[in-house]
Amino acid sequence: MPEPLFRHPSRSEIIELAVAEGHDADILSNAGSIRRIPSHSPSQHPEKDSSFIIEKDTEKATEEESISSDEEVEDVAEHGPDIVFWDGPDDPQNPMNWASAKKWGTVALVSAITFLTPLASSMFAPGVPEVMKTFNSTDEMLEGFMVSVYVLGFAIGPMIIAPLSEMYGRLPLYHSCNSFFVLFCVAAALSTNMSMFIAFRFFMGCFGGAPLVLGGGTIADLITREQRGTAMVVWMMGPTIGPCVGPIIGGFLTEAKGWRWNFWFVAIVAGAFLVLSIILMNETSAPVILERKAKRLRASTGNPKLRSKLASELSAKDLFKFSIVRPVKMLTRSYICLAMSIYVAITYAYLYVLFTTFTAVFKTQYGWHGGIVGLSFLGLGLGSLIGQTVFTHYGNRTATKHIARGDFKPEHRLYIMAAGGPFLPVGLFWYGWSVQAQTHFMVPIVGTGVIGFGLLMTFMPASTYLVDVYTIHAASAMAANTVLRSLAAALLPLSSQKMYTAMGYGWGNSLLGFVGLLLVPIPFLFIKYGERIRKGNVVKL
Template sequence: MELDDKAPETDRIASPQTPSSLASTRRNSHIGQGDLEKALSNHEDKDVAATAVQRVDPDIVDWDGPDDKENPLNWPAKQKWANIGLLSAITLLTPFGSSMFAPGVPQVMRDFHSDSEDLASFVVSVYVLGYAFGPLVIAPMSELYGRVYVYHVNTFLFMVFSLACGRSTSLSMLIVFRFLAGVAGSCPLTVGSGSIADTFRQDQRGKVMSIWTFPILFGPSLGPVVGSYLSEAAGWQWNFYLLTILTALLLLLAIVIQRETYPPVILERKAKRLRKETGNPKLRSALKSTKTPKQLFLLSVVRPTKMLVLSPIVFGLSLYIAVVYGYLYLLFTTMTFVFHDQYGISASNIGLVYLGIGLGQFIGLLLFGAYSDKLLRKLAKGGEMKPEYRLPLLWPGAIMVPVGLILYGWTAQYKVHWIVPILGTTLLGAGMIGAFMPIGTYLVDAYTIYAASAMAANTVLRSLGGAFLPLAGRDMYNALGLGWGNSLLAFIALGISPMIWFFLKYGEKIRTHPKFQLNL
C-alpha cells in the first residue's frame, strides 16, 4: 500500500493498552463521523479509506500521540543522523563500485585474452544494468518487510558478489557477478529516499536529501581515481577485494546502529506486542493494508512500469535523463583509453582525469541547492507551488551538456593541453546535475504519494541508458573520431532539449488531464 508520509502526523490517536482504553481512544479521537464519510466518499485510494474506517475502531493500534518516541519522526537528532550517516556511506559505496573498476579494464582484457572493445565497455556498464532490475523487486520488498531487513540482505549480497567478481576466472563469469552486484547495489539508491521521508519532516528533507544525493553523483567520479592506483599497484582484483572489505565493515556497523524507520512495519510490531500482552487477537495496526502481501507486491512491481509506459511526462523526462546518464557512463568506459592514447597519461594516474566530472557535479549541486527553492517561491508569487516551477532549471544543463561534449571531443582530438578537455567534462558533470536534480524534484512534487514509483520508473530507463549507450562509444570514436563523435552526442542532446519547453508550456495540462490520471 502506498501511504502519505504525513499520515502519522495528522491522524494520530493514543495507542491502546487494553480494550477499555481502546474504547476511550475511540470516543476521544478527533476523527469524527463527518471526517470519516468525507474520507470514504472523496479518497480514491481504497486502502486509505479503509484506514479511515479502522481509526474509529477500538482495536486499532496507532502512535501514542504526536510525540510518540517510537515514531521515527520523533527520534532524537543523534539517532536520526546516525541512521542517515550510515545510509549515506552505503549509498556512496555502490556507485563508487560502479566505476572504480574502469581503469583496470585493460588488465582484465589481457588476463582473459580478449580484445573485444564491446566487452571492454560492457564489463563496466553491466553493473548499471543491474540498477535497472533491482528497484523493481527491492522497492516492494521494503514495503512488505521494512527497510532494515532489505538493507542488510542486499548489503550482504553486494559483499558476496563483489568478492565473486575478484575471484572470477573468466570474462563471462565476471560479467555475471558484476550484474548481480549491481542488482544488490541498487538497494540504497532505491530505498534511501523512503528512509529519509520516514525520519524527517517535510520542511527538513531538502537538506537531508542533498547530503544523501551527493554520494550517488560523486561516487562514480571518485571510483576511477582510487581504482587506477589500486589496479596498477595490486592488480584489478583488488578493486573488488577493497569493496568487499569496506562493505563488510559497513554491514557490521549497520547491524549495530541501523534501526527500522518504515511506519507500517513499526506499528505492526507494536500491534503484535500488544496482542501478546493483552490477549486481544483483534488488535491490528492503523497502517495495515487490506490487500494481501501478494497483491501488494504485484501492485508495487507493476506501478513503475505502468507510469513509465502510460505517463508522457514520466517517460519524456526519464528519457532525457537516460540520454545524459548514458553519456556519463560512455565517458567512464572510454576516458581511460582517450587520455592514455592521446596524452600518454600513465595507468596509475589515469583515474585523476575523472575528477573533472566530479568537480562539475559538485558545482552543479551547489547551484541547484541555492536557486531551486528560491525560483519555486518566485514563480509561485505566493500562490500554488506547481511542480512545473522546478523545470526551468533544466535549461542551463541543456546548454552545458552539449557545450561540454564538443569542448571535450575536439580539444582531445587535437591534443590541446589536457586541462581543456577536462574542463569540458566539468561542464558535462554540471549539466548532468542540471538534468538530475530538477527532474527528480519535479517527480516527487508531481506524484507525491507515488513518488517512489515515479523515481523507480525513472531509474529503470536511466539505468538502461547507462548500461547500453556506452557499448557504442569505442566504435563511434573509431568511425567518427573524438571530435565528430562527441559532436554527434551533443546534437542528440540538443535535439531532445525542446521537450523541456514542451513540458514547461503544457506539462500542467498533461499532468492534470483525466486521460493521464493513472489508476495506480
C-alpha cells in the first residue's frame, strides 16, 4: 500500500508532481507546494515568517535544485487538532488507496479521451476539398485555416481551464469541457456556412484541450511514482500520435459518408466517453477531496477553525495571474524559453502545413482519391511513434547516467535533440523533391516518416529541457511554449498552398527545410553556453 503524504515531501517530489498536474510548484498540489502564498499581508519580518514568499530568480537554481535536490521543504500546513488530513495510511478516500481496477480504469478512460481530442484536430483533413465545395469557397487561406484553427483553441482554452481546475477540481472540468466538446462537434457537423464551421472548430479546440491539461494530474493523483511512467507514456500517445492517425480514419469515413460524418463520429465517441466518465470517474485531486471533507466536518462539529492540510491560500485572481502572466513573462524575457519555443513552434507548424496540404499533394501528383488519400498520413504517424520510442529510451538513459554520476545539467537533455534535429530538414528535402519528381508514392511517404521522427526528436527533448531549467515554474515555461507553437500551427499553414503554387513542391519544402537547418544549431549552442545563459539571463517572476 503506498504511503500517503505523512512525511515532508522533498523539493524534487513536489516539482515532479506539479509538472504532472500542469501547474507551477509554488501552487498547491497533492504533495503541497514549494512555498506558501498567503492571501494576507506578510509580516514586518519576512525572514521570520515561514509563509512569506521570497521570490527567487527562476534560472539561478543550482543543478541540485533543478533536478535532484532532496532537501526537505516547508510543510504545507502545521500539524494540529484543527488540521484535516487523511484518516491514516489506508484511508479509502485517498485516491492512491483506490482499488487497482478503479485506478487503472480511470487512467484508461482519461487516456482514451486524450487520444480522441487531438485526433479530431486533423481527422477531417482529407475531406477539406469536400467542405470547400459544400460552402462554395475557393479561398486557399480558409482551406488551411479550417484545419489549423482547432490548434488555436488549444492555445487559449488551457490557459483558462488550468486555474479553474485548481479551484474546483478535475472532475467538474472534465465533465463540462467534454460536454461542450460534444456540443461543438455536433454544431460543426450541422454548420451551414464557412464562418460557422470555423468558429465551431475553434471552440472544439478550446474545450478539447481539457484532457491535455488535466490528464497528467489525474495520473499523478492515482499512480505511484514507480508505475507512473508507463501510464504517462500511454497518455502522451494521444497528443503525439492522435493527429497523425486521425486523417487515416477520416479519409475512408469521408468517402463512405461525407465530411460531416467525421464530426458525427467524434461526437458519438466523445459522448460515449462522457457518459462513462460521469458514471465511473470520481474526483482525484487531494486538495479538493480534503477541502470537501473539512467542509463536512465544519458543518457537523460546528468548529469553524477546521481546515484542510492542503488548503490553498491563493485567490482566484492569483491563479489566473500565474496561469496567464507568467508564461508571457517567460516568453518575452527568457532567452532559453524564447529560443526553444520558437524552435518547437516552427517544427510543430510544419506538421500542420503537411496536414493541410497532403490531400491536395497526393491528389494532384499521384491521382489518389477517396479514402485512400488518408493513407498518405501513415508515414508521419509511424515516424512520430518511432521518435517517441527512441526519445523515451535514449533520452532517459542519458539523463539517468549523468544523475547517477552526480554531474547532471539540464543541457544533458539536449544531446538527443542535437542528434535528432537534422532529421526534420532532411525529411522535408526528401519529401518535397520526391513528390516534385513523382517518384513511387512510398518514397515521399518514407520522407514524411523521417519528418515525423525529427519532429518528436525536437519536441520532446525541448519540453523536458524547459522542465529541468525552470523547475518550480516549469508549467509556466511549458504554457509559453504551448501558446507560441499553437499560434504558429494555426497561422503558418495559411500561406502553404500559395507557397507550393509559386515555388512548387520541391523548392517549397526546401524553403521549410532551409529554415529547419537554421534551427539545428540551437541545441548545440545551449549545450555549450546554456549554463552561462541561465546564470546571466535572469527572469524574476
